[in-house]
Amino acid sequence: MSAPTVHLPPEAHPLDPARWRALAVLLLALFMVLLDTSIVTNGLATLQRDLGASSAQVQFVLTGYAVGYGVLLITGGRLGDLYGRRRLFLLGLAAFTLTSALCGLAWSPLTLIAFRVLQGLAAALLFPQVASFIQVLFPGPERARAFGLQGTIIGLGIIAGPLLGGLLIDANLFGSLWRPIFLVNVPIGLLALLWAARVLPESKSEQARGLDVPGVALLSLALVLLIYPVIEGRDQGWPIWLLTMLALSVVTLGVFVAYQRRLMARGKTPLVQLGMFSDRSFAVGALIAFVFQSSVLSYFVAMSLFFQAGLGYGPTQAALLLISYQFAIVVASLLSARLSARLGRSILLLGTALLMVGLMGILLTLNATVLNYQGYELIPALIVSGLGFGFVIGPLQTVILSRINPANAGSASGVLATVQQVGSALGVAIIGVLLFSHLGTSADTVGAKLQPGLTQTLRATKLPASAVEGITAGFTACVHDRFNQADLNVVPVSCQPSGAALPANLVKPVGTALTAAAIEVRREAFLSALLFTLRFQLAAYALCFGLVFLLPGNARVMVRPVTAQKELTR
Template sequence: MTAHVPQRSGADPRRWQALGVLLLAGFLTLLDTSIVVNALATVQRDLGASYAQIQLVLAGYSVAYGMLLITGGRLGDLYGRRRLFVWGLLGFVLTSALCGLASSAEILVVARVLQGLAAGLMFPQISSLTQVMFGLEERPRAFGLQGAMVGLGIVAGPLLGGTLIGADLFGSSWRPIFLINVPLGLLTLGLALRLLPESRSETARKPDVLGVLMVSVGMFLLTYPLMLGRELGWPRWSLWMLVLGVLVLAVFIAQQIWLTRKSGPALLELSLFNQPSFRMGALVGFVFQTGVLSFFVSMALFLQNGLGLSPIHAAWVLLPFQLSIAVSSLNSARVSGWLGSRVINLGAGLLWVSMGLLILTIRQAGMGLQGFELAPVLILGGLGFGLIVAPLQTLVLRQVSPQFAGSASGILATLNQVGSALGVAVMGMILLSQLGQQPTTERFVLAIQVSLGYQVVVFGLVFGLAWLLRRSSLAVAEVEPTRQPAARL
């Protein structure tokens, strides 16, 4: 018989080892959103892929991943979060092997889509299992470690991908960027079967098939053009897909409201949005994500296409940001203990200042920028990033009942995914408008300043929304000062 996770903090003596399993799986999931960036040209040359196919190698994973996050979280509540995690991880390992062994561009595109679907089933279980394994006093530390994982997963991809391609192990070229998931995934799978406890919602009912279909189609219609529209020059069909995607998702939400009122098997747990901490926190997270991935993409384009740095050199330039994210996330529980939810304002403020200083630094150096001049400002930004991710997740999920942990995690992950795609699309339009038909280094220097101005607006908005959340008299999910020790490496 399946054992359910005790809700009292400290009841499971292996919970920290189990968290390590979840973090490794989450790292692999996020890594695969960016690890192929440095491999696209090599893959295109090796497989004879068309421009459209090589774009689908990159976007197919993210689009499929975003389609299943809400459904994956709900299925975890219903059938067991450990079970969905294990099946999703197994699918991720198998499809990673298929990617690495692909003999044609068509097979690689299909494998990447399947890999994204497996990740969409697995990823929501990470936050939901953390939610039910740890009590209120330990969640800030647990989510602090998750914040470090998120930061490392987002920015480690280009560096690791470029390193593996440069090593050309056994003449395998780009294939190790996918095949590395196989041994690491199998190790994680074995540990998961041994360490992860099972949990599920006792009140969850089977979600309606129509709702699953609508949210999947709606997410596809919305995220696909956001991912590829900029690269394709925003053809008319991409704009129609966006409009149709919004309409389908609007119908889906209306259908979920109707089912909830009729006490039917709704896919969305709409009662979560009655909680101010969840409602406002989800909005803060969505806006924050519109500035995160778009920052890395714009900086990578500037460093490589504008300044002519190699992919590895560009990745090393951004490394200070990555390392400071890890340090800040691991100590975010301690800072939260001192400041409460004000820590989110501090993080947003640091990011806002760092983006402004980046603009000034690039403007001063101009076309003579080497990259190392950015390190102090990038460290400042990384510290701010790490002070937002974990405390915000703690704040948003603080009032959520463990029985709805999967639903909450799926909703938040979906909003984050849409926010990231939207931010990259907006950033792309900004860059294209500044670069014109014949991009030069001088144009890139100007374009990155305008793009960073967009980040300034986003993180300033995050600061204001976080202030409203903290000031709300209903936001009883305040992260109280607990003076608890920070998570340590």
């Protein structure tokens, strides 16, 4: 039975500052969830060594969370509409805190994978409630400001994860190695849970009339069939069974849409109100969010690989190189609400234009500095990119959800979050295919380019010609095998010592020459691959820029204060 509609209690009145306290705890929980999507990346190598995990199991530590998170997002939003957003938020937050503790205490690779799946499911319960609460707690002008703050937290969560992960792992508190990257969520989660229980009002949709269980099953199946092969395809070599899963995901999604239409025709409540897509702001905005999100996480994956695998930087050092991006996001997100009220959709044009300019600056800088890159050279371009990101992420949420009936806020937020999650997974998969396919070709080219110099260096050591020829041929074979395999951490047979004895006085100079050549190949190959893949991000931002023109002219937040108030009950 639906909760009765009542007037807002004093602490939830639109003019009362309690709604900002509620937003603070919502954003704290949001930060914790977003932090967990990126913090793990810096701990994978340490985790693999400590638990004795295989490369495939380490991949599942990441993908298990992503799959669990992606499949339940829309359902999580729908459950909030139906049973109460406060209730679902508290349940998701408690479950996320518990599963974070279990991840930190995991005793084997399989238990960690299982707990990560559960952690993703918990995140999917609480994440959609954040946007839903913003939608019903804040009137139009304030809603833009609230979504701007949400954009700030999204940016901080994306950037702070690798940095915090690197610091915690390097600190090795009490010999705990990788475990603090999960256990850090426990005190934050408990604080947020106690705080949320005090300040969050209950909120639900009075029009919700039951959960569409078949719809949940169909959509979850479609997303699993899509996300799993997208994430695992490159490492598995895209076998037929994964391609079949992708095809089946499209078929299953079609069945889901047909079923939702059938329910609507019969006057029943579907999981997703397909009518939302008839609103141009939501439909075009969701497409922009999909394309935009496909370029965000994949950008950091590519940059992290370049800094760590290519240049040999440590996790903390690599994360610090992007700190200027983080500060720019904070500044832009705080300014975005005020600017979006004046500029309307034009702020999205400004943001995507700055992203393109910043990314072109990164491409030009890396080309100019070539292999003498020190880190500070990218700061101006990163600041421009960060400003662009901040001017997009908050206002875009406002534009997408501005004309959605608050009764459907949970469903709309869940759909939007799912679109973004799928976009991230596809973006990372595309970047993986582009970067690693180009990496092998680049390494072969660089290896061939360095071979004459290596030959000359070896000859200078007075090695016999036959020995020089054998060593250079072995070096070329090692380069090819090393950079054309799925797991770069595996040392191929061609790169292992051959056992051929060298004169004692030549072991060091020969080893030094081979090490220098190997470092040069790695740096040049990763630089070439990065420059190649960053063009994907540039194309994505250009597409977003063009799509903004399809939004309703000068789109701004539409205010529905009375309807929003009726959504809040005690």
